[in-house]
Amino acid sequence: MARYTDAVCKLCRREGEKLFLKGERCFGPKCAVERRPYPPGMHGQKQRFRRKMSDYGMQLREKQKARRIYGVLERQFRRYFYDAVRQPGQTGENLLRLLERRLDNVVYRMGFADSRAQARQLVTHGHFTLNGRRHNIPSYLVKPGDVISVREGSRKRTYFKEIGEHMEGKAVPEWLEVDPTTLTGRVIALPERHQIDIPVNEQLIVEYYSR
Template identity: 60%
Template structure:
């Protein structure tokens, strides 16, 4: 499967804000965007006037990079969101938030979405008691996600037990059991990812 293999910090600098792709590094003084808050490349520091299309494109790129999707995956998800009842942009964000890898990240079981995707792919979690290894799986209200018994003794998850975890209102977590539950599907106002979804809808509607 295709995946981005370049420098993650370069993506944050290109979008002009932290995308939190490197876990703890993003909160430290080593964060690239804190040290060089301009776009990468030879002309990164040049002032550029952004067109309407450019704004829409950047917002789409930012959303893709926040959630770690490639173009085809993102486009397919948008098309599914457009077919659902309700507001397309909000549907898109909710579908991104309810991906299994994102929910694992939101539960505090991984320091970044990239790490969460890797942990899911390696089969460290169960969904409603069954082993699962598909990061793009869409979770539903009432779903229970738990670290597999065999994985709970690993240094990674022992570290999670010692951490103070803050989770969104639509999720509950029992850190001792390394188990989380999706209480409800998130509403738009409960999603704090800084994305102007209407710009993405405008881009794909052309």
């Protein structure tokens, strides 16, 4: 299973904004974007004074930003786009809706993990059940009515004992519901665009792939 293994803080610096890829660290003084607000590399500081970005450059940056937020590589991201094209409605919104429906993203949104990368690892290691059955595929697309729970054997672990106490203060999107006492969540409906709070202009992504 291919995945990005380099320092994720470089990705935030490259995009010039926080993508919240490392959970709580992104809110503290150790955040790389706060300490070094310029792209990584030996010419990073000079890039802050470059000429105005082209239309293609803006489209590319939005596409890369969305990929990095959800932790998806190019080949899979392109496949999501073509699936979104075939669905009725606006392609950009369909694309974000597909990405939000990924099981690792839903686990993150429910508050079971501090980041999508951590959620992906927890799912891969088999700590969750989907509709009562153990499930370890992070890219699985959930649907309304699906129930995600921490596996019975995993609830004894220190991590899940502690996270139940912190989940009560976390905001959960309207299209999901969570019960911190039972470590269980349910998908109520498909997400709408106004419920997806990522800083991405999806229309630029559509323009990038429509060239």
